[in-house]
Amino acid sequence: MRPVDLIRKKRDGAEHTREEIAALVNGYTAGSIPDYQMSAWLMAVLLKGMSRTEIALLTEIMLNSGATMDLSSIPGKKVDKHSTGGVGDKTSFILAAIVAAAGLTVPMISGRGLGHTGGTLDKLESIPGFNVNLTTDNFMSVLKSCGCALIGQTAEIAPADKKLYALRDVTGTVESPALICASIMSKKLAEGIDALVLDVKTGSGAFMKKKEDAVHLAELMVETGQQMGKRVAALITDMDQPLGRTVGNSLEILECIEIMRGEDGPLSKDLRELSVELSAWMFFLTDKCDSVDAGRNLAEEMLTSGKALDKFKQILRLQGGGDISVVDKPSRLPHAAHTTEFKSSSDGFITAMQCEQIGIASLVLGGGRSKKEDTIDHAVGLILHKKVGDAVKNGESLCTIHYNAVSDSDNRLSQALEILESSYTIAVDRPAINRPLVHQVVGGALRARGAGEISIASL
Ligand code: URA
Numbered sequence: 111m112r113p114v115d116l117i118r119k120k121r122d123g124a125e126h127t128r129e130e131i132a133a134l135v136n137g138y139t140a141g142s143i144p145d146y147q148m149s150a151w152l153m154a155v156l157l158k159g160m161s162r163t164e165i166a167l168l169t170e171i172m173l174n175s176g177a178t179m180d181l182s183s184i185p186g187k188k189v190d191k192h193s194t195g196g197v198g199d200k201t202s203f204i205l206a207a208i209v210a211a212a213g214l215t216v217p218m219i220s221g222r223g224l225g226h227t228g229g230t231l232d233k234l235e236s237i238p239g240f241n242v243n244l245t246t247d248n249f250m251s252v253l254k255s256c257g258c259a260l261i262g263q264t265a266e267i268a269p270a271d272k273k274l275y276a277l278r279d280v281t282g283t284v285e286s287p288a289l290i291c292a293s294i295m296s297k298k299l300a301e302g303i304d305a306l307v308l309d310v311k312t313g314s315g316a317f318m319k320k321k322e323d324a325v326h327l328a329e330l331m332v333e334t335g336q337q338m339g340k341r342v343a344a345l346i347t348d349m350d351q352p353l354g355r356t357v358g359n360s361l362e363i364l365e366c367i368e369i370m371r372g373e374d375g376p377l378s379k380d381l382r383e384l385s386v387e388l389s390a391w392m393f394f395l396t397d398k399c400d401s402v403d404a405g406r407n408l409a410e411e412m413l414t415s416g417k418a419l420d421k422f423k424q425i426l427r428l429q430g431g432g433d434i435s436v437v438d439k440p441s442r443l444p445h446a447a448h449t450t451e452f453k454s455s456s457d458g459f460i461t462a463m464q465c466e467q468i469g470i471a472s473l474v475l476g477g478g479r480s481k482k483e484d485t486i487d488h489a490v491g492l493i494l495h496k497k498v499g500d501a502v503k504n505g506e507s508l509c510t511i512h513y514n515a516v517s518d519s520d521n522r523l524s525q526a527l528e529i530l531e532s533s534y535t536i537a538v539d540r541p542a543i544n545r546p547l548v549h550q551v552v553g554g555a556l557r558a559r560g561a562g563e564i565s566i567a568s569l
Contacts, residue, residue, distance in 0.1 A: 113137065113147040120154035128167050135171045139270040145277060152274070152283035160288035162330070168288065169334055172296035175270035179246070181217060181302035184254055187396035188215040190301055191388050192294050193309040194317060194327065195227035195284075197469035198352030198494075200362040201309065202230050202260070203422065204369055204385035208412040209392050210258035211421040216392075217253055217301050218260045219267060221275055221293075223478040223486070225284045225317070226469030228362065231262045232478075236360035236444055236488035239431030256424040268296045276482050285317045287327040295334045305341040305395035307388055308332070312549065313350030315465025321346065321549055332553035341395040344552040347384060348545050351463040351498050354381030358477045358491010358512065360443040367440050370419040377497060380547055386410060387548060444489040446512035450523070452492075452530050454502040462535040463498055471526040471533065475513050487514055499543045508534060 111133045120126065126134075134151055137143035160168065181188050189209065193199055206216045220230035220242075231242045242262045244252065252259040263272040271293050278284050278293075298306050308331050311317070312324035328344035335342035355377035356365040368374045369382050389412075390405030392398075399405040412418045423434045436442045472478065476487030493510045496502055509530070513523045 113143050113151070117147060117151045117154055120151060120158055123158045125161050126164055126167075128171075131164065131167050132171050135168070135175065135270050135274075139175050139273055148274070148277060149281040149283070152278060152281060152286075152289065155288055156283045156286040159286070165288045165291055165330060166334065166337075168292040169295045169299075172268055172270040172274075172292050173299050175296075176268050176300065177266040178300045179217065179267070179302035181215070181250075181253070184215055184250075186213065186215055187305065187398070188217055188301070188303045189305040189307070189392045189396045190216060190218050190298060190303050191307045191309060191392060192298055194290055194294070194311050194324075195224050196311040196349040196353060197227060197315040197465050197472075198354050198357045198362065198381070199228065199309075199311070199349070200233060200354065200366050201381065201385040201388055203233070203363065203366040204382075204418065205389045205392065205409075206258050206260060207370060207418040207422040207425065208385065208389040208409050210256060210425075211412045211417040212393065212398060212408055214257065214392065214396055214398060215253055216258040217249070217303065218258065219263055219297050219301055220260060221297075222262070222279075223473070224275065224279050226315070226466050226473055226478070227317075228357070228359065228469070228472070228478065230260065232486050232488070233359045233362050234260055235486070236363055237426065237430055237436055238442065238444075239433050240426070241429050241431065244429070252425075252428045256421065256428055258421065258425055259429065260425065263297065267300045271296050279479060280482050287318070287323065287330060290317065290327060291330045291334060295331055299335070299338050299340070303340065305392065306335055307391045307395065308342065308344035309384075309388060310344050310346050310552075311349035312346055313348050313465060313545070314463070315352065315469055316349040325550065325552060328552040336553070343391055343395060343554045345388065345391065346549040346552065348547050348549065349465060350545055351465050352468055352494060353384065354378045355494045356491060357468060357472045357494070358475070359486065359488040360445065361491040361493060361512065364440045364443055367422075367437055370413065370422055371437075372414065377494060382413075384547055386413070446487075446489040446514050448513050448515065450511050450513070451507040452509050452511055452527065454504060454506050454508050454534075454536060456536050457504050458502060458536040458538050459540045460496055460498050460500050460502060460508075460534055461537045461541040464533040467529050467533040468492065471529040474525045474529065475511070475522050490514060499541060501540070502536060
């Protein structure tokens with residue numbers, strides 16, 4: 111089977127067989143298919159789409175490219191959350207601490223930045239000494255000790271996704287429901303969890319800009335998970351502006367610490383609320399609480415009592431080389447050499463933020479990757495002072511840019527400024543804000559196993 115023939119087949123909109131998908135995915139994972147051919151195939155998938163059967167096969171083949179975790183030696187329910195990716199999306203750190211503090215086990219396998227969105231692993235690595243590359247044995251031992259471990263894909267878990275994810279990031283092939291579903295579900299189904307909450311973003315900073323596309327993706331993922339006997343629900347959540355008040359790796363960790371310390375301000379309200387909501391669903395799906403309302407109360411209690419913060423410290427102690435001082439002294443997080451204010455050039459109200467552009471502004475400062483081999487500058491990013499609906503005065507700061515300049519010809523700041531110029535819409539009248547934080551829940555009724563439309567053979 112020649113890769114070029116399979117590329118042509120998908121380019122022309124035809125449906126692949128199991129053998130064809132396996133040849134492509136396994137060939138690429140093993141290194142026998144080069145990046146340029148896989149990129150072409152990914153682009154064909156993005157443009158022509160995949161049938162539900164193809165998506166189920168792709169998920170299965172990616173899952174079976176590696177090992178699955180056996181967590182049966184750890185008592186109690188195991189639950190995880192995964193987001194389709196957003197700007198300033200940092201709920202993972204807060205909810206992992208909340209949920210583990212309440213006694214559940216959270217085995218979280220995450221990814222790096224993708225496109226304009228930030229990655230959990232990149233953010234974690236901004237914490238000095240934090241190790242996301244645990245062996246499976248170490249992962250198990252951290253999980254047993256504190257109920258939560260946050261790691262990247264090991265060589266054993268879904269290696270196909272690890273390679274494809276990095277390639278999609280730099281080839282404009284992220285925004286495909288088929289590829290996102292297979293990427294997320296192949297990792298998550300390998301984790302040995304009982305339940306999964308999906309945070310499917312929609313809006314200008316999401317891969318799925320339109321709500322109906324987000325719902326379609328959510329349905330695909332919920333059905334895939336339910337077919338595997340997992341309890342899965344997907345929250346369709348708003349990403350029309352960054353979540354919280356920070357964008358950029360260490361700045362986002364700082365904001366999470368503020369929330370867990372109870373020192374957050376009004377611009378972090380949406381982040382705190384969504385972290386509580388997702389935790390509530392994690393409690394509900396695992397029967398820790400008999401309603402989502404009760405789950406919210408439990409999540410609040412974990413935050414306000416300081417138990418989530420204590421759990422976060424425990425995770426840092428176990429995965430961060432023992433140094434938890436960053437929690438009490440966030441100044442120990444990497445910080446950029448320079449800051450400058452991005453100011454409003456008129457009076458009025460912010461009526462819209464081009465959220466994807468704001469993510470790209472952080473990326474060009476060095477907070478994300480443009481090429482696979484790029485290294486991340488953990489310190490750079492943006493601190494927002496205004497969000498949609500806020501009044502602004504001419505000359506008032508909309509956000510502070512944290513940046514580094516490695517040479518005189520370094521034009522990253524000017525690029526970021528240019529992007530930001532076109533990212534805010536300011537009008538005279540106060541906008542009516544009617545976008546809820548959670549638009550809809552898919553799978554909340556917990557349909558019985560096997561009720562979905564997708565059949566994943568041989569899993
Ligand atoms: N998160 C993932 O793990 N994969 C995607 O494709 C998108 C978000």
